[in-house]
Amino acid sequence: xxxxxxxxxxxxxxxxxxxxxxxxxxxxxxxxxxxxxxxxxxxxxxxxxxxxxxxxxxxxxxxxxxxxxxxxxxxxxxxxxxxxxxxxxxxxx
Numbered sequence: 001x002x003x004x005x006x007x008x009x010x011x012x013x014x015x016x017x018x019x020x021x022x023x024x025x026x027x028x029x030x031x032x033x034x035x036x037x038x039x040x041x042x043x044x045x046x047x048x049x050x051x052x053x054x055x056x057x058x059x060x061x062x063x064x065x066x067x068x069x070x071x072x073x074x075x076x077x078x079x080x081x082x083x084x085x086x087x088x089x090x091x092x093x
Contacts, residue, residue: 011037
């Protein structure tokens with residue numbers, strides 16, 4: 001198996017500057033660099049002063065038509081931590 005295939009599903013979160021393979025996608029998140037292999041899905045959402053990222057996939061069995069971005073919007077645009085936990089519990093069941 002080639003190194004490129006091995007790296008395709010990996011991700012790295014770092015504040016340090018390193019040279020990573022060009023096959024990695026790079027995103028800035030706060031003070032961090034998030035590097036993902038070509039087969040890793042990354043979704044982001046900003047709400048007020050907060051920003052959240054999802055690395056990988058999240059499924060909502062009650063609304064299977066929703067994609068990662070729509071699930072993030074549904075869960076993270078909440079008014080309280082209680083609402084966020086209730087949303088996450090529905091998604092993770």
